[in-house]
Amino acid sequence: MAYQPPKQVIVLPQTQQLKACTTIIRDKNTQRADFIFYSDRIIRILVEEGLNHLPVVEKTVVTPTGKEFHGIDFQGRICGVSIMRAGESMEQGLRDVCRSVRIGKILIQRDEETALPKLYYAKFPPDIASRFCLLLDPMLATGGSAIKAIETLIDYGVAEERILFLNLISCPEGIAAVVAKFPAMKIVTAEIDAGLDEKLYIDPGLGDFGCRYFGTD
Template sequence: MRVHVADHPLITHKLTVLRDKNTASATFRALTEELVTLLAYEATRNVRVNEVTIETPVATTTGVALSEPRPLVVPILRAGLGMLEGMVKLVPTAEVGFLGMVRNEETLEPSTYAERLPDDLSDRQCFVLDPMLATGGSLGAAIDFLFKRGAIDVTAICLLAAPEGVAALEKRTAGRDVTLVLGALDEKLNELGYIIPGLGDAGDRLYGTV
């Protein structure tokens, strides 16, 4: 598994505002969208393209276009939904699927309660959106789900991650073509499985249900 932690002052600045407990939900949502667009720029560095020939107003030249089948963007509900707009702004022709996953707060294990994905993901590049990589359970289960459907490579985009979650995901995805793109790698998990220093529950803060 390849891990890329974005090192950019704009990303760090926006994350600092997200972490602040006094940041309002509306601001939190707007900054999340902006952050995901910045992270998506790094995450799509190896997106597949084909060479094409075009006519400019003055000459013939070659460029590239996204290959078929188009990339598939998969937000993990509910918090991943707050990241979707930032991703499709950068890749508007991507297809979108959904995975609904919830973590049991006692066992910390994830379960899937909804999915809207193509039955066959053969030869597809998939981009999974999940704000927080804590224990790695939900994201790991989502990645397993996509590979079982035939995906050839999966890139996960997270705002924050804990080292424990990164290690768990690396072990779970061994031998698969997986890339993890992060806004920041935080210190640790606490006894409740929350990232420290983190930013709290991303879903609650996105939708004002704290």
């Protein structure tokens, strides 16, 4: 039976446009300029979908015809948090949609001795605890970095249910690890792949997102 993600996971509508974009970024022959362009398109859709899961309040305005329009207004302030380095690729997509958005950063790397994810750097707006956080990392693989990042946000006072984790490609292992620890948090993902390979890359995935986006080895 096909994999059914837990209820905390929102998968983007699988439109032909999205599928064509993910096909391009997964292709090993795609050149960097196209990789960036089509990743940015997907990121934009992810951010828009993520924002749909934030609270709103009713708001009535008067249009130039003098009539009332009963609409809604955004409620609460937000903050982007990118997991360095690959998550930084998603910052512009958030800025394009949320003017002057604050963006915090987290650097997590594997500890040489323990092989566990270790926090090396975190910088957030001082009032982060009162904001909704959009956590940015393009690939949800084992979930190790994401879990460390979420623990860090919680240490800074952010409530679990105020965190939305946005990624382009995820897999059942990473989803299970994150959801088991943080059941009140939501994950917004463009596609869910089959699993992890022996090198802990997502299978079929797209290789190393950060290297392909930033043009490094």
